[in-house]
Amino acid sequence: xxxxxxxxxxxxxxxxxxxxxxxxxxxxxxxxxxxxxxxxxxxxxxxxxxxxxxxxxxxxxxxxxxxxxxxxxxxxxxxxxxxxxxxxxxxxxxxxxxxxxxxxxxxxxxxxxxxxxxxxxxxxxxxxxxxxxxxxxxxxxxxxxxxxxxxxxxxxxxxxxxxxxxxxxxxxxx
Numbered sequence: 698x699x700x701x702x703x704x705x706x707x708x709x710x711x712x713x714x715x716x717x718x719x720x721x722x723x724x725x726x727x728x729x730x731x732x733x734x735x736x737x738x739x740x741x742x743x744x745x746x747x748x749x750x751x752x753x754x755x756x757x758x759x760x761x762x763x764x765x766x767x768x769x770x771x772x773x774x775x776x777x778x779x780x781x782x783x784x785x786x787x788x789x790x791x792x793x794x795x796x797x798x799x800x801x802x803x804x805x806x807x808x809x810x811x812x813x814x815x816x817x818x819x820x821x822x823x824x825x826x827x828x829x830x831x832x833x834x835x836x837x838x839x840x841x842x843x844x845x846x847x848x849x850x851x852x853x854x855x856x857x858x859x860x861x862x863x864x865x866x867x868x869x870x871x
Contacts, residue, residue: 699762706757713766715744721782726818734841770796775804778815816844
């Protein structure tokens with residue numbers, strides 16, 4: 698079994714990251730979308746778009762095994778989980794959680810102490826729930842692109858339970 702390491706994304710990783718995202722999106726996300734919405738989603742997440750996100754300050758980390766990118770995570774404004782994808786051959790091995798832990802730690806280091814958001818695809822809801830996220834609203838439809846707003850209120854590294862009130866809540870919108 699190959700060792701998987703997680704590191705900060707480098708510019709040269711972007712084509713592989715975009716290819717992984719497209720492959721996984723086509724089999725797990727966009728099959729629910731119209732062709733128009735699928736095209737919109739894939740264009741908004743291609744290599745050029747990811748490069749622009751990185752240039753605008755999004756923070757990405759990649760998981761690499763045997764010289765191959767097998768997963769990645771991207772965060773906006775140190776509080777919005779924007780991308781989290783793991784290759785099929787390494788799913789259900791804890792890699793998504795490892796990527797999220799690295800990303801969340803980077804957010805903490807940058808000053809976020811309590812609130813995270815994500816717009817989950819339908820198939821990823823159970824993964825985010827296992828991280829402590831809860832649904833913040835019903836499924837949304839943005840021009841045929843479906844997503845589920847979710848929130849995690851996390852104080853001192855511990856998710857709060859429904860009804861708890863955080864001591865700090867930085868502004869982070871989905």
